[in-house]
Amino acid sequence: MPKPKIDSKKCTKCGTCIDVCPMNVFEKKGDKIIVANPDECIGCRACEVQCPSEAIKIED
Ligand code: SF4
Ligand code: SF4
Numbered sequence: 001m002p003k004p005k006i007d008s009k010k011c012t013k014c015g016t017c018i019d020v021c022p023m024n025v026f027e028k029k030g031d032k033i034i035v036a037n038p039d040e041c042i043g044c045r046a047c048e049v050q051c052p053s054e055a056i057k058i059e060d
Helices: 016-020 046-050
Strands: 003-006 026-029 032-035 056-059
Touching: 003 032, 016 026, 016 046, 046 056
Parallel strands: none
Antiparallel strands: 003 056, 026 032
């Protein structure tokens, strides 16, 4: 099962991952971006590739 992880120290809260994830895995919560629905991840890596801060890693 692919598991998305956000490095909160690198994340600039740009929202790109929310926009590109086809499975709505990410959500904004307060002033943070969180992995709200990790079990929905299909491992497409769109978020990992498009995050401008390289803050997302998909762990297999
Ligand atoms: S795309 Fe990267 S920097 Fe932007 S909100 Fe998502 S994890 Fe944070
Ligand atoms: S790998 Fe794809 S499905 Fe999984 S969180 Fe990233 S964009 Fe969403």
